[in-house]
Amino acid sequence: MIVRVVIIEENLEKAEVLWLSAADCGFKPEIASDLTSAASLIDGDPLPDLVILTASANGGRGVSFLQNVRTNLRTRYVPVVVIGEDETDTACVHALEAGADDYITRRTSAAELFARVNAILRPRQSLTRQPALTVNGLTVHPDSHRIFTSRDGQQVELQATSKEFELLCFLLSRPDEVLSREAILAGAWEHGQPPDTRIVDVLVYRLRNMMLGTASEGTIRTVLKSGYRVVTQGTQPQTAQ
Structure with missing residues (x-):
């Protein structure tokens, strides 16, 4: 199964690091350098399996963008992991209140980021039948x-x-x-x-x-x-x- 991951990151160097890490994990990564192109990728066909969103995108409008994703009936249930510069508890709670499935900071390693991504995706990918x-x-x-x-x-x-x-x-x-x-x-x-x-x-x-x-x-x-x-x-x- 090919897992499509959209990465929203303005900084090309950081975007490349995320792209390579995602590819190494077997995902199909796609980069959006701004929120306009991100909207087209996320609302495209097929829908992405997961989105990695930097909160600082477009001058800090990343979380507001996430709220728009959640109000769109087509994209509202696409999993989203937010990467933030702010390490405070308040920033984490704010991102989750906006609809994020998880929140990490820039200091989080790529290994932990994609471990979290796999944990989010696991319920949909599990081959072991679980009772209702x-x-x-x-x-x-x-x-x-x-x-x-x-x-x-x-x-x-x-x-x-x-x-x-x-x-x-x-x-x-x-x-x-x-x-x-x-x-x-x-x-x-x-x-x-x-x-x-x-x-x-x-x-x-x-x-x-x-x-x-x-x-x-x-x-x-x-x-x-x-x-x-x-x-x-x-x-x-x-x-x-």
């Missing part, structure tokens, strides 16, 4: 990366980014178990945990919004001062959402 997870009317198929629930008595399919999907799988695999944010980070991030547990809150917020108005609304509960818990049908929640 069903909790509280919510069914997740790890092999096909699909999520189903019901709305008004009719089955509906929900859409999630790669990182949202991984987090949901982790939570559903431990129903009724109280999980701290640290435990969720350790379980849902295979390569290098993000530096701030607020990232868990951002992703859980997005998962809850995804389930609004469905039979699975309220499945993920907040346990005050502890973390989160997936409740099964018939379980009386002990804390507010």
Whole structure:
């Protein structure tokens, strides 16, 4: 399977390093030196399997560009890894809030970057058949990366980014178990945990919004001062959402 990776990087020297690293990993890399050409590559046919985006692109408009990718119905679920100059927790959270699947800094090695890329792509590429997870009317198929629930008595399919999907799988695999944010980070991030547990809150917020108005609304509960818990049908929640 040929994996198409679009790399958005203005600096030609840095773009070449990323291109060579991606090619060495067996990917088919394509370079976009500005956001205009990047938009054409990302929205082309076929869609890329993953995008590597530098936050500093076009004078720091990279994260704003990501928000546009997420509002485009055709590209909104393409995995995106953001590379930022800023090493603060706030920058990481800001990128994830904008829709990034992962955030790394310039100091991150190419080896770690593409280990993270492989971790993001792995759920879609796995050859090992994994059983579906069903909790509280919510069914997740790890092999096909699909999520189903019901709305008004009719089955509906929900859409999630790669990182949202991984987090949901982790939570559903431990129903009724109280999980701290640290435990969720350790379980849902295979390569290098993000530096701030607020990232868990951002992703859980997005998962809850995804389930609004469905039979699975309220499945993920907040346990005050502890973390989160997936409740099964018939379980009386002990804390507010």
